[in-house]
Amino acid sequence: MFALPLRDNAGLEPLEIWHAEEFAGHLERAREHIRPWVGPGFVTDDLDGARATLRRYAERQAADGARLYGIRLDGALVGGVMFTDFSAASGSCEIGCWLEPAAEGHGLVTQACRALLDWAFTCRGLHRAEWHCRSDNDRSSAVAKRLGMTLEGVRRESWPYAGARHDKQIWAILAPEWRAEKQAGFFGE
Ligand SMILES: CC(C)(COP(=O)(O)OP(=O)(O)OC[C@H]1O[C@@H](n2cnc3c(N)ncnc32)[C@H](O)[C@@H]1OP(=O)(O)O)[C@@H](O)C(=O)NCCC(=O)NCCS
Numbered sequence: 001m002f003a004l005p006l007r008d009n010a011g012l013e014p015l016e017i018w019h020a021e022e023f024a025g026h027l028e029r030a031r032e033h034i035r036p037w038v039g040p041g042f043v044t045d046d047l048d049g050a051r052a053t054l055r056r057y058a059e060r061q062a063a064d065g066a067r068l069y070g071i072r073l074d075g076a077l078v079g080g081v082m083f084t085d086f087s088a089a090s091g092s093c094e095i096g097c098w099l100e101p102a103a104e105g106h107g108l109v110t111q112a113c114r115a116l117l118d119w120a121f122t123c124r125g126l127h128r129a130e131w132h133c134r135s136d137n138d139r140s141s142a143v144a145k146r147l148g149m150t151l152e153g154v155r156r157e158s159w160p161y162a163g164a165r166h167d168k169q170i171w172a173i174l175a176p177e178w179r180a181e182k183q184a185g186f187f188g189e
Helices: 017-034 047-062 108-123 138-146 175-183
Strands: 004-007 011-014 067-073 076-087 092-099 128-134 151-163 164-174
Touching: 004 108, 011 108, 017 047, 017 076, 017 108, 047 067, 076 108, 092 108, 108 128, 108 138, 108 175, 128 138, 138 164, 151 175, 164 175
Parallel strands: 092 128
Antiparallel strands: 004 011, 011 067, 067 076, 076 092, 128 164, 151 164
């Protein structure tokens, strides 16, 4: 197994089909916390559902598309980050994230997303990375802001959830902006 250290007791690792039981257990702790804020297909209810999510990401990664990574804190799976979309052909990607409640407030997702952005822009030569969130998801838009993203617009009432329609924010950062962020030592953290 290989992992990218985020700090002494935390790291980022690929999340693969063989993690299905562990992922299902983690979702038990995270499900109700993340349900209003992530795509409905990600919030599964049992082991088969968890395995199907991991399989879907594995298949898309095999085609150089979406990718999924787990965040571990003291060895336990507590959340993750992903490329919900990744296109080398168009030079753009979209990043997503989630945490179980106990792992919030430590900067883990911001740090993990920086690793994804750096790989996309530096290793893969992408030009644009997007972040989509419900407009009332303050913790998520705070991450986008910490990453140096710009709020480009709002898709009005484009996020149906629980019988209501919510606005969705589109944030993005471009490759030259990312390089400037890095040079500035992630100024604004
Ligand atoms: C969105 C979500 C992942 C954000 O989690 P988070 O813990 O707020 O984000 P980070 O891991 O970047 O941590 C930032 C927090 O840690 C604090 N922090 C501590 N050390 C830090 C560090 N070294 N760097 C950055 N932040 C740090 C920050 O001050 C901030 O806390 P605050 O909001 O109380 O000020 C989480 O709220 C979540 O899972 N929500 C439900 C699912 C969801 O919304 N997913 C996104 C869909 S678009």
